[in-house]
Amino acid sequence: MTTKSSASATENSGKQLDPVAEATRQWRAHGFKALPHMEATANVSRLAQLIQRAMEETLRPLNLTRPQHEALALLNFSHDGCLPLGKMSRRLTVHATTVTSTVDQLESKGFVERTTSDKDRRQIIARITPLGRETAVKAADAMGEIKYGLAGMSVAEAKEIAGMIRQFRATIPDLIP
Amino acid sequence: MTTKSSASATENSGKQLDPVAEATRQWRAHGFKALPHMEATANVSRLAQLIQRAMEETLRPLNLTRPQHEALALLNFSHDGCLPLGKMSRRLTVHATTVTSTVDQLESKGFVERTTSDKDRRQIIARITPLGRETAVKAADAMGEIKYGLAGMSVAEAKEIAGMIRQFRATIPDLIP
DNA sequence: CTTATATCAGTGCCACTGAAATTT
DNA sequence: CAAATTTCAGTGTCACTGATATAA
Numbered sequence: 142m143t144t145k146s147s148a149s150a151t152e153n154s155g156k157q158l159d160p161v162a163e164a165t166r167q168w169r170a171h172g173f174k175a176l177p178h179m180e181a182t183a184n185v186s187r188l189a190q191l192i193q194r195a196m197e198e199t200l201r202p203l204n205l206t207r208p209q210h211e212a213l214a215l216l217n218f219s220h221d222g223c224l225p226l227g228k229m230s231r232r233l234t235v236h237a238t239t240v241t242s243t244v245d246q247l248e249s250k251g252f253v254e255r256t257t258s259d260k261d262r263r264q265i266i267a268r269i270t271p272l273g274r275e276t277a278v279k280a281a282d283a284m285g286e287i288k289y290g291l292a293g294m295s296v297a298e299a300k301e302i303a304g305m306i307r308q309f310r311a312t313i314p315d316l317i318p
Numbered sequence: 319m320t321t322k323s324s325a326s327a328t329e330n331s332g333k334q335l336d337p338v339a340e341a342t343r344q345w346r347a348h349g350f351k352a353l354p355h356m357e358a359t360a361n362v363s364r365l366a367q368l369i370q371r372a373m374e375e376t377l378r379p380l381n382l383t384r385p386q387h388e389a390l391a392l393l394n395f396s397h398d399g400c401l402p403l404g405k406m407s408r409r410l411t412v413h414a415t416t417v418t419s420t421v422d423q424l425e426s427k428g429f430v431e432r433t434t435s436d437k438d439r440r441q442i443i444a445r446i447t448p449l450g451r452e453t454a455v456k457a458a459d460a461m462g463e464i465k466y467g468l469a470g471m472s473v474a475e476a477k478e479i480a481g482m483i484r485q486f487r488a489t490i491p492d493l494i495p
Numbered sequence: 496c497t498t499a500t501a502t503c504a505g506t507g508c509c510a511c512t513g514a515a516a517t518t519t
Numbered sequence: 520c521a522a523a524t525t526t527c528a529g530t531g532t533c534a535c536t537g538a539t540a541t542a543a
Contacts, residue, residue, distance in 0.1 A: 159492055160411050161484070167395040175462045177476035182369050182466035184483035189366035190411070191493065192359050206532070218344040227500060234337050234367070239534055241502060246532090263500045263542045285352045289359035293490050299354035302482055305475070306361035307338070313470050315336055316368065318534080383508070404524060413510060418526060423508090440518045440524040495510080 161187050192290030199283045203276055204250060210280055212243050213252055217277035222269035225258060236318045252276055338364050369467030376460045380453055381427060387457050389420050390429055394454035399446035402435060413495045429453055
């Protein structure tokens with residue numbers, strides 16, 4: 142809503158119908174081989190981009206970026222609101238140094254606190270604060286309202302797409318950085 | 319292949335089975351509403367992430383980033399290998415300033431040249447060079463080999479996923495920054 | 496001694512905002 | 520004059536590498 146310029150809207154309703162379809166047409170015209178896979182990749186990537194933008198737009202008023210929201214939501218739903226950073230890194234599938242800086246940001250906003258573990262004194266524990274929980278609940282409500290960036294998609298469609306991708310991902314290694 | 323550390327592999331084959339499934343389990347345990355959409359979003363986003371990493375790994379030896387490759391491929395398949403930057407911006411669904419810097423990078427690598435348009439002297443035309451074409455062909459071959467990051471996916475699956483997402487995207491505005 | 500955890504410093508890329516120059 | 524195209528300067532976030540400190 143906020144960043145949608147009139148130029149974009151014009152282009153969108155005008156000559157530019159679907160960038161992915163245009164790309165597919167081009168590649169087909171040049172007799173390319175892995176067309177179905179190219180089309181799947183293009184569609185998945187474009188949908189992910191649209192989802193991400195919708196979520197970021199909704200999260201901005203809550204003073205959260207998308208990775209920050211994911212980390213906060215993970216803590217909010219974890220036992221006691223506590224997790225060691227290494228575990229967060231693997232759950233969020235991001236690099237360890239990225240978690241460090243994400244937790245830095247959440248800490249500076251008062252959404253999270255750092256503690257040390259009693260059991261393993263190498264570990265740093267991130268613990269969600271009351272303000273963090275409050276924000277996480279607001280964010281979860283907002284995400285529910287926009288259907289996680291998939292407003293307009295039916296429940297049946299969502300289940301089908303989720304099921305197909307889950308099934309495929311089960312056949313490949315789920316690599317972590 | 320290159321960045322896969324032993325620690326990641328251990329985690330992957332050990333306690334961490336699937337980050338998306340774990341997240342879904344957590345959200346279900348807390349009685350959340352838009353679960354199917356959340357699961358679809360998580361799966362689409364995670365798959366896009368895996369695709370992106372596979373492609374970037376393959377493109378790195380060719381001295382191309384993913385956005386640079388997309389811009390170069392677009393030029394390579396366009397008429398005469400020429401396009402005005404504004405058109406590239408819309409086709410690639412990225413911000414105009416992003417195209418400027420992407421073309422800067424491709425130009426510094428000798429893959430692209432800038433020209434001015436005869437018809438509208440406001441426009442700047444990007445034209446692919448012979449070296450750019452050579453690189454684009456190598457990249458296209460490499461992308462074909464790894465099936466655009468979807469190696470291991472059957473053609474039927476690729477068509478099904480592409481079709482479902484294409485159909486859904488047709489019902490929503492394909493917003494451009 | 497080796498491994499694991501987390502941090503820090505530094506790099507590069509990407510996407511954006513806001514302002515400007517040029518041309519239509 | 521207004522609108523379109525591109526550029527430039529600057530900002531913020533993210534993800535990574537490599538090195539380091541600490542503890543298991």
